[in-house]
Amino acid sequence: MQANHSELFSLSNKTFLITGGTRGIGQAISLRFARAGAQVIANYLRNEETARGLTAIAEKDGLAITLCRGDLTTEKGLEQVVQALQPIAPVLSGLVYCAATGVHRSVEDLTDRHFDWTFNLNVRAFFKLVKLLLPRFTRGSSILAVSSLGASRALPYYSLVGASKGALEALARHLALELAPRGIRVNVLTPGAVLTDVWKGIPDSDSRLAEAIHRTPQGRLVTAEEVACAAQFLCSDAAAGVVGHTLVLDGGAGITC
Amino acid sequence: MNNSDHTLAKVREAFTNSFEVDPELVTMETSASDIPGWDSVGHLSLASNLEQIFGISLDVDELIEMESVREIVRIVTNKLAVRA
Numbered sequence: 001m002q003a004n005h006s007e008l009f010s011l012s013n014k015t016f017l018i019t020g021g022t023r024g025i026g027q028a029i030s031l032r033f034a035r036a037g038a039q040v041i042a043n044y045l046r047n048e049e050t051a052r053g054l055t056a057i058a059e060k061d062g063l064a065i066t067l068c069r070g071d072l073t074t075e076k077g078l079e080q081v082v083q084a085l086q087p088i089a090p091v092l093s094g095l096v097y098c099a100a101t102g103v104h105r106s107v108e109d110l111t112d113r114h115f116d117w118t119f120n121l122n123v124r125a126f127f128k129l130v131k132l133l134l135p136r137f138t139r140g141s142s143i144l145a146v147s148s149l150g151a152s153r154a155l156p157y158y159s160l161v162g163a164s165k166g167a168l169e170a171l172a173r174h175l176a177l178e179l180a181p182r183g184i185r186v187n188v189l190t191p192g193a194v195l196t197d198v199w200k201g202i203p204d205s206d207s208r209l210a211e212a213i214h215r216t217p218q219g220r221l222v223t224a225e226e227v228a229c230a231a232q233f234l235c236s237d238a239a240a241g242v243v244g245h246t247l248v249l250d251g252g253a254g255i256t257c
Numbered sequence: 258m259n260n261s262d263h264t265l266a267k268v269r270e271a272f273t274n275s276f277e278v279d280p281e282l283v284t285m286e287t288s289a290s291d292i293p294g295w296d297s298v299g300h301l302s303l304a305s306n307l308e309q310i311f312g313i314s315l316d317v318d319e320l321i322e323m324e325s326v327r328e329i330v331r332i333v334t335n336k337l338a339v340r341a
Contacts, residue, residue: 023296045297046324049290071321101297103305113314117301120317198298 008238012037015089016235017081019043019072019129020099022051024196025146025224029096030054032228033235034063041089043068043081043099072099072125082132094142094235095133097126097168102161104202115160122164127171139183142235145172146227147190149250157203169246176244185243187234191227192216192250217252264330264337271306272326275299288325307333313340 011033018033020026021042027050030042042065044051051067058065068084071077085092101121103114126145137143149155150162151169169188176186193212199205213221230249233239248254269280272287276294289295295303304315304323313336315323323329 020297046289046300047296048288050296073317074321099297101301103301104298105305109305109309111308111314113316114301114305117304117317117320121297198294198296 003237009232009236010037011093011232011236014093014235015039015041015091016094016096017041017043017068017085017089017092017133018096018098021096022054022067023047024198025191025194025227026096026098027054028224028228029098029146029231030065031057031063032225032232033096034058034065035061036232036236038093039064039066039089041066041068041085043070043072045069045071045077045099072129073120078125078128078132081129085133085136090136091138092133092136092141093138094144095129095137096144096146096231096235097129098146099125100146100148100161100165102158102164104157104161106157107159110160118160119164119167122161123167123171126168130175134179137182137184140237140240141184142239143172143175143179143184143186144231144234145169145186145188146231147172147188147246149190149192149248149254151190156208173244180243185239187239187242187244188246189227189231189234190246190248190250191222192248192253193221194224194227195221196224212253215253215256216250217256220251222249222251261330261334264334265326267310268307268326268329268333271303271310274306274310275303283326285327285330286325311337313337 016033016038018030021030022044030040034040070080102118145168147165147169150158151165172186172188179186227249269283272278272283273280276292304320311333319332
């Protein structure tokens, strides 16, 4: 018998690790997945207050969200994540890689260290985490790398982050090719400008956000919840045939001149 | 103003540049939970501002240790002492 509509999009009986899962887009994905029935392990590093806030929402709404602290750029941090998964998620239905960082400066102010800091989390840690988790992924699992428009478009003060996201997307496509025969789908989700705390650290954020709204046919920014809905689709059985795809969610900004 | 106060004042400047926070709200006890923008992106913004203001280079291990203002002041003070 064929699955009905709600079963196709449901994440019931699935377990996901969501990196950077306690803030901004990552938090929205953690909540959406849990509301769709998934057990969620939300990885974070720094902000205990925000992590506790997510726990409070989960407890209030009866959602299965567990926190897991660990710095993905270090061997110790990766080991902490794997150890934390062992008792609650010996097998995984998927990984949403939302953790990201970057130095937003002009090219003459960027250094080799800034390059390493940015690529360590945005690319290298994704590679290492996927390798570490491979034995845990069941057939039908889904890996989703959250990217940004800087992977394919040029933005001011965004050279390192954009380049790292380009590398992330390329890596995801190659992983998609290699892992599809094992029944593991790998895809990329690329949101346009989404209003989160990240913008506080970006130069000229007000004017850039205004420009993003101006270029978007919808006349508004995409919301974190909308990004989370697209992530749910890509990680659900409804997207069983979607492999190595980059889904752009920019409210139509990409089709304007 | 002693050296520690002077260092804290400049660390506050880095916080203001990175997170647009009132410098008076930044104390030795401040941690990431107290600053709304202090996430993984904010952390690198803070680190690059500290490098620029103090004229120092931070390595990856130091980045990881920078979990509170107290730790940042300690790291910066040590680096300035080595340079002196």
